[in-house]
Amino acid sequence: MEKTLKKDAFAEWLKKLPSYDVYVPVEDDGRFNYEIVGNAGAIDESFTNAVVGPKKVVFPQREVLLRFNSTNEKAPEVEEVLPEEKPAVVFGVRPCDARAVTLTDKVFGGDFADPYYWRRRNNTTLIGLVCTEPPSANCFCTSVGGSPAGKDGLDVVLTSLGDRYYVETLTTRGEKVVSDGGKVFGEPAADDKKAAEKVGTEAAAKVERQVEGVNDLTENLRDMFDSPFWDEESLSCIRCGICTYLCPTCHCFDINDEVLVPVPLTGERVRTWDNCQFPDFTMHSSGHNPRPNRASRLRQRILHKFRYFVENFGDYQCTGCGRCIIYCPVGIDIVDVLDKTAAYER
Amino acid sequence: MSDNTYIPKLAEIIDINEEVGGARAVKTFKTVFLNGDRFSFLPGQCAMLSVFGKGESMISISSSPLVEDYLQFSIMKMGRVTSALHEMETGAVIGVRGPYGNNFPMDEWKGKNLIFISGGIGIAPVWCVFQTALGNRGDYGDITFVYGARTSADLVYREEMEKLAKELPVHLSIDVEEPGWAEFVGFVPQNVTDKKPSPKDAIAVTCGPPIMIKFVIEALKELGFEDEQIYTTVENKMKCGIGKCGRCNIGGHYVCNDGPVYSWAELKKLPQEY
Numbered sequence: 344m345e346k347t348l349k350k351d352a353f354a355e356w357l358k359k360l361p362s363y364d365v366y367v368p369v370e371d372d373g374r375f376n377y378e379i380v381g382n383a384g385a386i387d388e389s390f391t392n393a394v395v396g397p398k399k400v401v402f403p404q405r406e407v408l409l410r411f412n413s414t415n416e417k418a419p420e421v422e423e424v425l426p427e428e429k430p431a432v433v434f435g436v437r438p439c440d441a442r443a444v445t446l447t448d449k450v451f452g453g454d455f456a457d458p459y460y461w462r463r464r465n466n467t468t469l470i471g472l473v474c475t476e477p478p479s480a481n482c483f484c485t486s487v488g489g490s491p492a493g494k495d496g497l498d499v500v501l502t503s504l505g506d507r508y509y510v511e512t513l514t515t516r517g518e519k520v521v522s523d524g525g526k527v528f529g530e531p532a533a534d535d536k537k538a539a540e541k542v543g544t545e546a547a548a549k550v551e552r553q554v555e556g557v558n559d560l561t562e563n564l565r566d567m568f569d570s571p572f573w574d575e576e577s578l579s580c581i582r583c584g585i586c587t588y589l590c591p592t593c594h595c596f597d598i599n600d601e602v603l604v605p606v607p608l609t610g611e612r613v614r615t616w617d618n619c620q621f622p623d624f625t626m627h628s629s630g631h632n633p634r635p636n637r638a639s640r641l642r643q644r645i646l647h648k649f650r651y652f653v654e655n656f657g658d659y660q661c662t663g664c665g666r667c668i669i670y671c672p673v674g675i676d677i678v679d680v681l682d683k684t685a686a687y688e689r
Numbered sequence: 690m691s692d693n694t695y696i697p698k699l700a701e702i703i704d705i706n707e708e709v710g711g712a713r714a715v716k717t718f719k720t721v722f723l724n725g726d727r728f729s730f731l732p733g734q735c736a737m738l739s740v741f742g743k744g745e746s747m748i749s750i751s752s753s754p755l756v757e758d759y760l761q762f763s764i765m766k767m768g769r770v771t772s773a774l775h776e777m778e779t780g781a782v783i784g785v786r787g788p789y790g791n792n793f794p795m796d797e798w799k800g801k802n803l804i805f806i807s808g809g810i811g812i813a814p815v816w817c818v819f820q821t822a823l824g825n826r827g828d829y830g831d832i833t834f835v836y837g838a839r840t841s842a843d844l845v846y847r848e849e850m851e852k853l854a855k856e857l858p859v860h861l862s863i864d865v866e867e868p869g870w871a872e873f874v875g876f877v878p879q880n881v882t883d884k885k886p887s888p889k890d891a892i893a894v895t896c897g898p899p900i901m902i903k904f905v906i907e908a909l910k911e912l913g914f915e916d917e918q919i920y921t922t923v924e925n926k927m928k929c930g931i932g933k934c935g936r937c938n939i940g941g942h943y944v945c946n947d948g949p950v951y952s953w954a955e956l957k958k959l960p961q962e963y
Binding site for chain 1: 692693694695696697699701723739741742743744745746767768769771780782784899924925926928929931932933934935936937938939940941960962963
C-alpha cells in the first residue's frame with residue numbers, strides 16, 4: 344500500500360495514535376535519541392541517526408524479570424513481571440537499525456523464545472526513514488548486506504520527497520498505524536515511486552566506506568583465533584564498552600537481584616545490557632577468566648559478529664551503522680580491523 | 690504454570706552435608722520442589738539455582754535421574770550466590786530453573802567399560818553419570834573411578850568412595866604426602882598414567898580444573914584412547930542458561946545450550962577459550 348504524507352501533516356498523524364507510545368527522534372545537545380513525545384512531534388530535517396537505536400524499545404537497557412517477596416511466608420512468592428501489552432511505534436528508524444532488530448529476533452527466538460523481548464517486539468511498529476544522505480561518514484551498510492533504503496524489519500517506510508514523504512506500508516502492523524492516520528495521507532503521484540527509489544539509490548552511491556573482501560571475511564577469520572593480530576589491534580582499548588552498548592545488534596545481558604527491602608526480603612530480578620568488552624563479563628567466581636585481556640575481548644567482538652553469528656544464524660551480526668566507529672573514544676575502527684584481517688599474514 | 694524459563698520453581702533444601710571445610714568449602718544439598726513442581730533431566734545437565742536477593746548460579750546436578758525423590762547439588766563456596774547457599778540451613782527455600790544443556794550420551798555407551806576421572810569439585814557433574822551407570826549396572830562393563838584433590842580433607846564424597854571401593858576399583862589421590870595416606874600421591878593425570886586404564890571398549894569421563902582436564906586427556910591419549918572415547922563437561926560463567934546472554938560461548942558454541950558435555954573429538958575443534 345503506497346500513500347504520501349505532507350510533512351506538515353506529520354503531527355496530525357501522531358494525534359491519531361493515542362493508544363501508542365510514540366517515539367520520535369529528539370535532538371538534545373546536538374545528538375538525537377528516540378523519545379516518547381506524545382503527539383507533539385515531527386522528524387527533524389537535520390536528523391541523522393539516534394545515538395541509541397530502536398533496540399532500546401524492544402530490549403530496554405534495564406528491565407525487571409520477576410519480583411520476590413518473603414512477607415510472612417517461609418517460601419518467597421515469585422511474581423513474573425512481563426512488560427505491559429502497550430503498543431509502541433518508533434518513527435524515523437534507519438534501515439540499518441531495523442535490520443538489526445531482525446538479527447536480535449534470531450537471538451531471542453529459537454527453542455527458548457524470550458517472553459520479555461517478544462512481548463515488546465510484537466507490540467512495536469517500526470516506521471523507517473530512508474537515508475537521503477548517509478547519516479555518517481562511517482556508514483558501511485552496503486558492505487554487510489544492507490542499503491540506505493533497506494526494508495528488512497520495517498513495518499512502514501517513509502522516503503522524503505521535498506515537503507512530503509512517500510509512504511510504503513509493508514506489514515499488517517504497519518497497515519494499522521497507517522489506517523489509524525486516515526485522511527492525513529494523500530495518494531501518490533504517478534512518478535513518486537520512481538522518485539523515492541532514486542533517493543535510496545543515490546544515497547547508496549554516497550556510502551563511502553566499504554569493507555574489503557567482505558565475502559571472504561568469515562573464511563579469513565576462521566584461521567585467526569590465535570593470531571597476534573588481536574593484541575596489536577586492541578592495544579588502545581580502554582574497556583569502556585561503548586562499541587557494544589550502542590551496537591544495534593548486540594544483545595548480551597546480565598541478570599542481577601536488586602533488594603528493595605532486606606527484611607522481610609523483597610526485591611526484583613533485573614536484566615540489564617552487558618558488555619563483552621568488560622573483563623568480568625566472562626570471569627568465573629574462581630578468578631579464572633577465559634577472555635582475560637583486551638585482545639581476547641576484541642577478538643570475541645569481531646568473531647561473534649563475522650564468524651560465530653554466521654555459523655549460528657547465517658548472517659553477519661553487523662548492519663554497518665558505524666556507531667562503534669563514531670563513538671569509540673580511542674579510534675578502534677571496525678572497518679579498518681576487518682580490512683586488515685583480509686590482508687593479514689597468517 | 691508459567692512457561693517462562695526465567696521464572697524459577699521453588700525448592701526446599703531438605704538435607705545439607707558438609708563435605709569439605711575451610712577456604713574451599715564444599716557442601717552437598719538435597720532439594721525437593723514445592724508446589725508439586727517436577728523437573729526431568731538427563732545426566733550432565735545443569736540447573737540454575739537462585740538465592741533470592743543474591744542472584745543465580747549455574748550448578749551441575751549431581752544426583753542421578755534415577756533418583757526421583759530429590760535433586761542433589763555439590764557446591765563449592767566461591768562467589769556471592771554459592772556463599773549465600775553455604776549460609777543456608779535445612780528448610781530454606783531456593784529457586785531452581787532448567788534443566789539446561791545437553792547430556793552424556795549414556796545410551797551409546799551400553800556394553801562399554803566406564804572410567805570416571807575427576808579432581809576436586811569437578812566430581813559434581815561426574816557423580817550423576819557415575820550413579821546412573823551404577824543404577825543401570827547391567828548395561829555397562831567394568832566401572833572404575835579415579836579421583837583426587839589437593840589434600841585428603843578436600844575430597845568430596847569421601848565416605849561414599851570408601852564404601853564403593855569394596856565393590857569396584859576406586860583410585861584416590863592427593864597432591865602432596867600426608868601422614869596416614871596409603872593411596873596415590875600426585876596429580877590426577879599422574880594417577881591415571883599409574884593405573885593404566887585400558888582403552889579397549891572403554892569410555893573415559895573427566896571433569897576437574899581446566900589444567901587437570903588438559904593433562905588427563907594427554908595421559909589418556911598416551912594410553913591409546915581415541916578422541917571419541919574421552920568425554921568432559923565444561924563450565925563457563927552463565928546468566929541466562931538459554932544461549933542469549935552471550936558470555937559462556939566457546940567459539941560459536943554456547944556452553945549452556947550446546948554443551949556442557951563434549952567429547953574431546955568435538956571440543957578440540959573449538960577454540961581453546963574456556
